[in-house]
Amino acid sequence: MGRMKWLIGASFVTVLGAWLIALYGCGGGGGPIRPLAQLPPREAVYVGSEECARCHRPQHGIWKQTFHARMIRPVNEPGVLMAPVLDRLAGLTVVFTMGSHFRQRFIFLEGGEYWVAKGQYLKATNDASSISPTKDKKWESCMPCHTIGYDPERTPPNKFAEISIGCEACHGPGSVHVASPSRTNIVNPAKLPPKLSSHLCGRCHNRYTSVAGVEGVKFFLPGMDLEQQMQAEGIQMAPGLWTDVEGSALPISIKHRQQFFDWKQSNHANANIGCLQCHFVHKAPEDGDPRPLEERREGMCLSCHDRFADPAKRQAHTHHAPPPNGPTCAHCHMPAVASSGTKLDYAKGTDWDIHSHTFQFIPPALTQRTLKSGAKEGDVVPNSCMAGGCHNPNALYQPRWALNNSDHLQEAQGIVEQWYPALKKAPVFVLHRGFRFFVPWNTPYSD
Secondary structure: OHHHHHHHHHHHHHHHHHHHHHHHOOOOOOOOOOOOOOOOOOOOOOOOHHHHHOOOHHHHHHHOOOOOOOOEEEOOOOOOOOOOOHHHHOOOOEEEEEOOOOEEEEEEEEOOEEEEEEOOEEOOOOEOOOOEEEEEEEHHHOHHHHEEOOOOOOOOOOOOOEEOOOHHHHHOOOHHHHHOOOOOOOOOHHHOOHHHHHHHHHOOOOOEOEEOOEEOOOOOOOOOOHHHHHHHHOOOEOOOEEEOOOOOEEEEEOEOOOHHHHHHHOHHHHOOOOHHHOEOOOOOOEOOEOOOEOOOOHHHHHOOOHHHHOHHHHHHHHOOOOOOOOOOHHHHHOOEEEEOOOOOEOOOOEOOOEEOOOOOOOOHHHHHHHOOOOOOHHHOOOOOOOOOOOOOOOOOOOOOOOOOOHHHHHHHHHHHHHHOHHHHOOOEEEEEOOEEEEEOOOOOOOO
8 A cells, every 4th residue: 555655656746747847848958947936928028117007007106216217227318317427428329327326337339239338427426537438348248137138149239128127027028917917927026935036136136157248147037046047057156255364255245236145145045034025126215225125224123033122132132222322233234345336435424335135243353354554444344333334433423443443443343252252252264155254253142
């Protein structure tokens, strides 16, 4: 009887496997790999975000206000320019702008190809001095993430269906859904497992090795496993990381669009907590904050870490007063560490503009390991005490420490080691996904 059950089970698995292969294919050949998850219909093609607006007007209206919608825009669109800088590109046929928040770059057409002009406008410092009417790179290298429906086999220049990051970037090609609206023929990222919905974000909030001049995954649909597809296309993550004085990589990003790489290192990823549990992309920026969160600020963290809603427990954990008179969760666990447009400069009053997504406290000792003689504040890795406007020379709070001052760093490290004795543990090197990291927080501290 037991053998009969085994045979029936084995037969079922064999038939199921054959059916799935017939339905989804085997992947291979560099084409899309289709995992066991909700995917767009095979016959679906891209129709554009305006077509989605016919039925989903409220969502479309909110999306139009987001940075996704404003990533690539026609240069002649009213209000698109962050500054009057086109005179620096005289002689070029500028057609699109790229970026609308931290910085802005310019795309021009020449010889039947789109090119990105050298330089960029930096909003924080109102600086356009780097812009020049010369080629930097082909825009095609950016198309997988800056357009919808990128197809390397299409005839240039329009190797895409729609500019910017539209509805179908997250929901998949929508022609079948438009013809016969149903929840079964369009991807809803909120219904995907957290891993796969985060892979959807990670397709673009990531850095890769380049293949044939194109950075990123070329063939990708919502619902696919990003890491499987990376393997199929022969690419790997290639993050820009801070390094210590000996040249060893630190597990801290220094470049923008590396949130997926950060998240992969985090306990959130290990606990199956994905991007969409904090970020809601149909919500417009509030109060000038570019991160559209389902719940704002502390409420987002406290919705899970609810024990710290008790002020006494929070103060015992942080050794600071609760907000607004003390640091928020993000001040310590998501300090600004990387740059899209600016980096830390005490004199200019600028700071790093991209926040860490490892959710790890970064101790002053780690800054100390990156401090070279004559280093400026922007040359050393930020830490949780001195980033975010807390304990730095321009801050409101005492004591005020400078990132590039060894005595200050030792003083700050001494204080946090009193609070969190685990930070006294001898740091170790670990190998994580092919990278050699210096990790000073290898032993978790208690609450």
